[in-house]
Amino acid sequence: MESKNFELAKRLRHELHQHPELSNEEVWTKKHLIDFLKSNTELEIVDKGNWFYAAYRAKEGERNVAFRADYDALPMDEVIDLPYGSKFPRKAHKCGHDGHAATLAAFALEIDQKGADRNIFFLFQPAEETADGAIQCADLIKEENIDEIFGYHNMSGQPFQSVAVIDGTAQFxxxxxxxxxxxxxxxxxxxxxxxxxxxxxxxxxxxxxxxxxxxxxxxxxxxxxxxxxxxxxxxxxxxxxxxxxxxxxxxxxxxxxxxxxxxxxxxxxxxxxxxxxxxxxxxxxFPETFNHKESSDKVRQIATATGMQLIEMKEALRISEDYGHYTKLTKGAYFYLGNGEDYPHIHTSGFDFRDELIETGVELFKGLAEL
Known part of the structure; x- marks a missing residue:
């Protein structure tokens, strides 16, 4: 991705990290993301109240592909010393949703600047942690006739910048x-x-x-x-x-x-x-998170083509994720980008999203948008 876009996305991620908001309280977060996209792209912004999406419309009749990121934080204290640490007690981005949102915003910059042959929808979702965000945002699937949807989560315990995927149930x-x-x-x-x-x-x-x-x-x-x-x-x-x-x-x-x-x-x-x-x-x-093989195969194809380490998951993750509401309505897949095998796990005090994953996620999204 463009180095300027990476720097913009990195700064955005740090700003989101400093201003964490809990599920269903993400007023500042949503506005900040919308303002970022309005300032840096010509994309159409569709404000749905509690959530929003941006749209790049290539032309009518093309496939409609969506990419999703969540942006709520956790009720935890920031205890590690970060120059961009949380400004609020008992609120911190200890799951990496700040990084997910920054990745999707960076991808939006790239599509806006370079174009695409598909209609691309950038879905920014609140309230994943409490399982009532995706069920609201799932309206996008029908409203925009989405043919396929992709998303990712950062994951500790797997090699840094590796890509893990599985067919069928990915999360309980x-x-x-x-x-x-x-x-x-x-x-x-x-x-x-x-x-x-x-x-x-x-x-x-x-x-x-x-x-x-x-x-x-x-x-x-x-x-x-x-x-x-x-x-x-x-x-x-x-x-x-x-x-x-x-x-x-x-x-x-x-x-x-x-x-x-x-x-x-x-x-x-x-x-x-x-x-x-x-x-x-x-x-x-939380519903089960289900991956359609056709979509997870595309993740495999792009990871391999870009030289990323591909990991075939042997079993589903026990942790839950509300992304499954989307793949009940259309094809799609959810994959995992490695934080490092010994990196602190999500939902622990030592965790912080690794900025380098923004570029990894954008490269995968760009490849998926072209298939």
Whole structure:
């Protein structure tokens, strides 16, 4: 890519890093990205309220190809010394979305300057971390009749600037499950006078390993205990309310739905046994990230043609990503650019996006835009 464009994108990345915003709060981030594109390109900007995209329209009848980047930050402190460190406590770009957005912006500069034979759409997405960004932005697929979509994530544990890809499921589906149980409180000296949810919740937790193990033949599933909340520090009261928070995770969405249904049945049995009222609620609902072989083959082709190290992933990543909402609606693939085998992992205090990956991502995007 042009060295001037790289320097502009690098500066943009550092500015985004200094001004992190959490999911669904990305007002400054969105405006800054739009202002950057307006100042440096002639691309059409389509503002959709919570999100936006830029468009390069070659001519009617050409293929419509989209490229996506997320731009929300995490509720973490910046603890490493960076000249462009976060200006806000408990907010930091510790997943690299600042780098993803800068890569897409740099790619937009290149397409604007050099042109393309395709209609190219640059999708800037909020709220990936909470799983409610892509489901909003998926409207782009139908509105612009998108034929194919690509995106990437930086990934530690693989060689620097390598390209990893897989056919089929690339990342697990998952969701957060909150089980709320309500009985009646009583004096701690007479617990029999009340209904304490502790025993039901304990039974549920104890059954989880065997419960998920029985489903292994139907696809890999996991159930992680996140939080247990029962009563308070009041030793004279037998509590009457409790909550159990779980993360459900599965290789395929159909198995996730089955896991949820089976868990609900298990919980209902325990609630009935102890005379408890019951409520279920769900959050952070991520689909499986699915790669179409035709699209992931294009990633392989461009990585090989440009001399990048290509890694064939042996299995899907357990972590979740809301990109799967797009590839439910059209062809596409999601791939991974290596931060280095020993580089700090995303969502850890020592992580910072490596600027060199901007160029790597742009070169891949440029090649994909031509196929």
């Amino acid at each position: 589906a998952s969701k957060g499950m909150t089980i709320s149980m309500k009985g009646t409180p009583a004096h701690a000296s007479s617990p029999e006078d009340g209904v304490n949810p502790s025993f039901a919740i304990a039974n549920i937790i104890n059954e989880l390993p065997e419960f998920t193990g029985a489903m292994k033949g139907q696809g890999r599933v996991f159930c992680t205990v996140i939080c247990v909340s029962i009563g308070s520090k009041a030793f004279g009261i037998s509590p009457g309310e409790g909550e159990l928070l779980l993360t459900l995770r599965a290789l395929h969405e159909e198995n996730l739905h089955e896991l949820q249904k089976n868990l609900e049945n298990l919980v209902e049995v325990q609630a009935k046994r102890y005379g408890l009222s019951l409520n279920f609620s769900y959050t952070d609902e």
